[in-house]
Amino acid sequence: MNASYRAKRHTSAGQKALALGLASATCVGLVGVIAVRNAQDASAQDSNATVELAAATTSTGVTQAQLDQYAGQLAAEQQRLEAYRQQLVAAANSLATQSRSGATISKPKHVPKKPVAKKSTTNSSSSSSSNTSSSNTYVAPEPQTPTVQAPAPKQFAPAPAQQGGSWSSGGGAAAPAPAAKTRASKG
Amino acid sequence: MNSVQEFRAMGAACMVSVYADAATEELANIAQARVELLEQSWSRFRETSELNRLNSLSGTGPVLVSADLLTLVWHMKRAWEITRGLFDPTMLSEIKAAGYDADYAAVIARGALAGVASWNSGTTTSQVRSSAMGSVEIDLAASRVSLPAGVGLDPGAIGKGLAADIIANELMSAGARGVLVDLGGDIVVAGLPEDNEAWVLAIEDERDPDNDDREPQLVRFAPMIDLDDARAAGEFETLGIATSSTLYRRWAGGTRHHVLDPRTGQMADPQVVQATVWCGAGWLAEVSATAALLMKFDEALEWLTQHERGYTLMTSSQMMTSLRGVVHG
Numbered sequence: 001m002n003a004s005y006r007a008k009r010h011t012s013a014g015q016k017a018l019a020l021g022l023a024s025a026t027c028v029g030l031v032g033v034i035a036v037r038n039a040q041d042a043s044a045q046d047s048n049a050t051v052e053l054a055a056a057t058t059s060t061g062v063t064q065a066q067l068d069q070y071a072g073q074l075a076a077e078q079q080r081l082e083a084y085r086q087q088l089v090a091a092a093n094s095l096a097t098q099s100r101s102g103a104t105i106s107k108p109k110h111v112p113k114k115p116v117a118k119k120s121t122t123n124s125s126s127s128s129s130s131n132t133s134s135s136n137t138y139v140a141p142e143p144q145t146p147t148v149q150a151p152a153p154k155q156f157a158p159a160p161a162q163q164g165g166s167w168s169s170g171g172g173a174a175a176p177a178p179a180a181k182t183r184a185s186k187g
Numbered sequence: 188m189n190s191v192q193e194f195r196a197m198g199a200a201c202m203v204s205v206y207a208d209a210a211t212e213e214l215a216n217i218a219q220a221r222v223e224l225l226e227q228s229w230s231r232f233r234e235t236s237e238l239n240r241l242n243s244l245s246g247t248g249p250v251l252v253s254a255d256l257l258t259l260v261w262h263m264k265r266a267w268e269i270t271r272g273l274f275d276p277t278m279l280s281e282i283k284a285a286g287y288d289a290d291y292a293a294v295i296a297r298g299a300l301a302g303v304a305s306w307n308s309g310t311t312t313s314q315v316r317s318s319a320m321g322s323v324e325i326d327l328a329a330s331r332v333s334l335p336a337g338v339g340l341d342p343g344a345i346g347k348g349l350a351a352d353i354i355a356n357e358l359m360s361a362g363a364r365g366v367l368v369d370l371g372g373d374i375v376v377a378g379l380p381e382d383n384e385a386w387v388l389a390i391e392d393e394r395d396p397d398n399d400d401r402e403p404q405l406v407r408f409a410p411m412i413d414l415d416d417a418r419a420a421g422e423f424e425t426l427g428i429a430t431s432s433t434l435y436r437r438w439a440g441g442t443r444h445h446v447l448d449p450r451t452g453q454m455a456d457p458q459v460v461q462a463t464v465w466c467g468a469g470w471l472a473e474v475s476a477t478a479a480l481l482m483k484f485d486e487a488l489e490w491l492t493q494h495e496r497g498y499t500l501m502t503s504s505q506m507m508t509s510l511r512g513v514v515h516g
Contacts, residue, residue: 062244062247066244069240070240070244070250070251073235073237073240074237074251074253077224077227077228077237077253077255078253080224080227081224081253081255084217084220084221084224087213087217087220088217088357088361089361090213091210091213091214091217091361091362092360092361092362094209094210094213095207095208095209095210095213095214095361095362095363096362097209098208098209098210099207099208099209099362177387178387178388178389178403178405179204179367179376179380179386179387179388180202180204180367180369180374180388180389181372181388181389181390181391181403182372182373182374182388182389182390182391182428182429182430182463183371183372183391183393183430183432184372184393184430184431184432184434184461
C-alpha cells in the first residue's frame with residue numbers, strides 16, 4: 001500500500017467518521033418538520049401517510065396546535081444542530097490546517113514514505129497528504145438532503161472489554177495524578 | 188496543546204479537556220455547546236425539551252423524534268434489556284410522585300422531598316412493579332418512538348454517560364488526539380493526553396468524604412488501537428466510568444435518597460452503597476453502576492464480572508475492587 005493511498009483512505013474514513021457522528025444530528029430535525037408538514041398536506045389523500053395527523057384527529061387528544069408546536073420545535077432543533085455541525089466542521093478544518101503546517105517538525109516519524117501533492121487548505125475538498133494531518137483533514141459533509149429514512153443511532157458499545165489490554169494494571173508505588181474523579185451525581 | 192473547559196450543565200459540574208495539535212480551545216467550546224444541545228433535547232427539567240414533548244404525547248402512537256432523542260431512547264431500551272430491568276427509565280411518574288420533579292438543587296431548596304416520609308410505608312418488597320419499557324416501540328428507520336399511554340421517560344442514570352460518549356466521539360472524529368469529558372462525575376476518555384501513556388482516573392469514596400487520609404482508587408486506561416487506524420475505522424476506543432450511590436443526593440435529614448428500585452417502585456435499600464463501574468462506554472458504565480447498586484453484594488460482583496466490567500463496590504463496611512485497570516489504591 002503506498003502512502004498516498006493510505007492518506008486518501010484515512011481522509012475518506014475520517015470524513016466518514018465525522019459524517020457518521022453528525023449525520024444523525026443534522027438531518028432528522030429537518031426530516032421531522034417536513035414529514036409532519038407532508039403528513040398534514042397529504043391527509044386528505046392518503047390516510048396511511050398521516051400518522052401524526054391521524055393522532056391529532058383521534059381520541060388521543062393531540063391538537064393541530066400541538067402538532068404545529070412540535071414541528072416548530074423540531075425545526076428549531078435542526079437549526080441548532082446545523083449550527084453546531086458547522087462549528088465542528090470548522091474546528092476540524094482549522095485543526096487540520098494548523099497541524100499540517102507544524103506537524104512535520106514535531107512528529108517526523110509519521111511522514112508518509114511517498115510525498116503527495118498538497119492542495120489548498122481553503123478548499124474544503126482538499127485531501128490531506130502529510131503525517132498526522134492525513135487523518136485529520138475533514139471536509140464539510142454535503143448538506144443533508146431530507147429523506148424519509150432516518151439514520152439509525154450510533155451505538156456506543158463497549159470496546160475495551162473485548163479488546164483486552166486497554167485497562168492495564170501497571171502502576172507503581174507512586175500514584176499518578178488523576179485527570180478526573182468519578183462521583184455520584186444524578187441530576 | 189490542551190484546553191480545559193469547565194462549566195455547569197445537566198445539574199452538575201462538568202469539564203471537558205481536549206488534546207489536539209491545534210484548535211483545542213475551539214473544540215472545548217464546541218463540546219460545551221454540544222452539552223447544551225443534548226440537554227435541551229433530553230432534559231426532563233426543561234419544560235421545552237424534546238423529551239418532555241415526547242412524554243406529553245404518550246399514548247398517541249408513533250411520534251417523530253430527532254436523531255439525538257432517538258439515540259437516547261434506543262440506548263434506554265438497550266440498557267433496560269442488559270440490566271434485566273434494573274435500569275428502568277419508565278419510572279418517571281414514581282420519581283415525580285416522590286417530589287423529585289425538578290433539578291435536584293431546586294427540589295432541595297423548596298423542601299418538597301421532605302414530605303416523602305411515607306414513601307416505603309405500607310409497601311412490602313413482595314410487591315412487583317411491571318415496567319412499561321417493553322412496550323416502548325422504536326422505529327429506527329422512520330425515526331419514531333411510541334410511548335404507551337401515561338408513560339414518561341426519565342434519562343436519569345444514562346443521559347450524562349451517553350452525552351459524554353457522543354461528545355468524546357465527535358471531538359475525536361474532528362481530529363482531537365485525546366479527550367476527557369466529565370459530566371457530573373460520569374466520565375468518558377478517548378485517545379491519550381499529550382505525552383502520557385494513559386489516562387488515570389480517580390474514584391471518590393463518598394462514605395467518608397471528609398477523611399483526607401483515604402487514598403482514592405485509581406483506574407488507568409490506555410487505548411490499544413493506533414489512533415490513525417481508529418480514525419480510519421471511525422471507531423474510537425473509549426473508557427467510560429460512572430458512579431452511582433445512595434450516599435449522595437439525600438434529603439429528609441439524610442433518610443431518603445434518589446435511587447428507586449424498579450421492581451417495587453419504592454426507594455431502594457441496597458447493601459451496596461456506592462458502585463463505580465468502568466467499561467467501554469459511558470452509558471453502559473452508568474447503567475451498570477445503577478444496576479449493581481440494586482443487586483445484593485455477591486450478585487453484583489458476579490454480574491459485573493460476567494459482563495466484563497471493571498468495578499469498585501462499597502458497602503458500609505467493606506470495599507471490593509476488580510483488578511481490571513486499577514493501578515493504585
